[in-house]
Amino acid sequence: MFVNGISSLNAQAISLKEDAVFEEIQTYNTRNLKLYFSDFKTYIKPSAMRRMSSSIKMGVVAALQALENAKIEQPDAIITGTGMGCKTDSDVFLEELLASNEGLLSPTKFIQSTHNTVAGQIALQLQCKAYNMTYVQGSASFESALLDAFLQAATAKNKNYLVGGVDEISTYTSDLHVLDAQLKEEPEVHNLQLLAYKSPGSIQGEGASFFVTSAQKSDSCYASVKDIQLYNQLKEEELESTIHSFLERNNSTLEEIDVVVLGNNGDVNYDKYYHILQEGVFKKTAQTYYKHLVGEFYTSSGFGFWLACKTLKLQEIPPVCRLNECQPQKITKILLYNQYRGKDHSLILLESC
Amino acid sequence: MSDLRLELKEKIIKQLNLEDLSVEDIQNDDFLFGDEIGLDSIDALELIVMLEKDFGIKLTDPAQGKEVFTSIETLAQFIEKNA
Numbered sequence: 001m002f003v004n005g006i007s008s009l010n011a012q013a014i015s016l017k018e019d020a021v022f023e024e025i026q027t028y029n030t031r032n033l034k035l036y037f038s039d040f041k042t043y044i045k046p047s048a049m050r051r052m053s054s055s056i057k058m059g060v061v062a063a064l065q066a067l068e069n070a071k072i073e074q075p076d077a078i079i080t081g082t083g084m085g086c087k088t089d090s091d092v093f094l095e096e097l098l099a100s101n102e103g104l105l106s107p108t109k110f111i112q113s114t115h116n117t118v119a120g121q122i123a124l125q126l127q128c129k130a131y132n133m134t135y136v137q138g139s140a141s142f143e144s145a146l147l148d149a150f151l152q153a154a155t156a157k158n159k160n161y162l163v164g165g166v167d168e169i170s171t172y173t174s175d176l177h178v179l180d181a182q183l184k185e186e187p188e189v190h191n192l193q194l195l196a197y198k199s200p201g202s203i204q205g206e207g208a209s210f211f212v213t214s215a216q217k218s219d220s221c222y223a224s225v226k227d228i229q230l231y232n233q234l235k236e237e238e239l240e241s242t243i244h245s246f247l248e249r250n251n252s253t254l255e256e257i258d259v260v261v262l263g264n265n266g267d268v269n270y271d272k273y274y275h276i277l278q279e280g281v282f283k284k285t286a287q288t289y290y291k292h293l294v295g296e297f298y299t300s301s302g303f304g305f306w307l308a309c310k311t312l313k314l315q316e317i318p319p320v321c322r323l324n325e326c327q328p329q330k331i332t333k334i335l336l337y338n339q340y341r342g343k344d345h346s347l348i349l350l351e352s353c
Numbered sequence: 354m355s356d357l358r359l360e361l362k363e364k365i366i367k368q369l370n371l372e373d374l375s376v377e378d379i380q381n382d383d384f385l386f387g388d389e390i391g392l393d394s395i396d397a398l399e400l401i402v403m404l405e406k407d408f409g410i411k412l413t414d415p416a417q418g419k420e421v422f423t424s425i426e427t428l429a430q431f432i433e434k435n436a
Contacts, residue, residue, distance in 0.1 A: 108398075
């Protein structure tokens with residue numbers, strides 16, 4: 001399956017230019033990395049936008065940008081992944097439910113708070129009546145959506161799949177995530193120093209990453225997706241052998257991987273999975289990370305996928321994403337590995353096209 | 354402008370997120386649904402909830418809504434008569 005169009009909105013100033021990655025690196029001194037993009041009115045009519053929550057707006061804009069990037073007007077499927085859906089509206093709806101003693105409730109917040117609202121709104125904007133699916137699989141939500149497109153592309157030529165992941169920050173959930181140590185205790189965290197804190201939890205972010213994929217390669221092709229594998233549970237000691245098997249079934253070797261994109265998020269309790277690879281099988285491979293730029297959220301790996309696509313196309317790794325000094329001569333194969341709190345492990349193998 | 358009509362305009366703008374409109378943009382006789390203000394069926398549900406929550410009026414006959422929600426004026430008159 002080929003990736004023919006890409007787009008990502010998050011806490012960074014993403015460049016829309018083909019030959020650039022970021023406009024300027026945004027630095028933060030907080031636990032919450034909010035969306036940088038704000039020009040929604042260019043893409044969505046005010047009458048449609050007035051009911052849209054943050055995740056719907058960024059999902060719709062990222063989807064439109066990906067289609068524009070691929071020069072496609074109508075996709076043959078809209079497949080999204082989200083860990084928490086339209087969380088802010090869900091929180092408002094539940095708060096109103098309590099405040100009114102299960103009485104009168106705003107219908108808009110209810111309608112807009114389901115997980116599949118983003119895919120539905122994209123379809124409405126495009127007047128697209130094709131296959132519409134949303135995957136809610138924790139931190140493997142984006143990968144699950146991508147896997148759906150991958151399986152469909154294996155049997156259908158000339159179809160374009162709009163695939164994406166989206167999640168938003170909500171205040172109430174943030175408070176809960178501090179309590180159970182998903183967020184760091186330190187209220188001020190410098191994002192570019194994320195891996196230096198050595199404390200439990202991470203920083204959180206929000207964003208949307210969308211892609212147009214197809215079995216057909218286009219002139220604007222970024223990458224070829226060779227394989228996707230998800231594991232709900234994986235022991236630390238099983239990790240390296242799992243990667244060996246994954247590469248073997250794709251007729252690849254460790255030495256052929258030019259860049260590995262890792263999901264390090266600065267959580268001292270769970271980054272050990274990445275450390276095993278950094279100090280083990282990928283010790284001599286170029287290593288990159290990205291969650292210090294956009295924060296951790298259930299579909300932040302969508303940005304990792306976007307970054308890998310850009311890296312293959314531009315044949316260079318953004319310096320701010322480097323974890324080591326290794327510099328490949330040519331970038332042909334990229335392996336992405338992500339997990340969250342020791343669960344929902346995912347492997348994606350990308351090749352240049 | 355009576356306080357009730359002003360209050361209704363403020364509530365409608367806030368409740369329905371009509372960010373591009375101000376109180377001055379809505380005339381008492383403007384059609385709320387259709388070309389002038391441009392509300393739709395979901396907004397009608399919001400208005401029904403607003404009537405009950407803020408004014409204690411329950412709209413039991415759906416056919417009544419079309420007439421009541423025609424404009425700020427008809428809505429205000431309905432509230433004055435039933436509150």
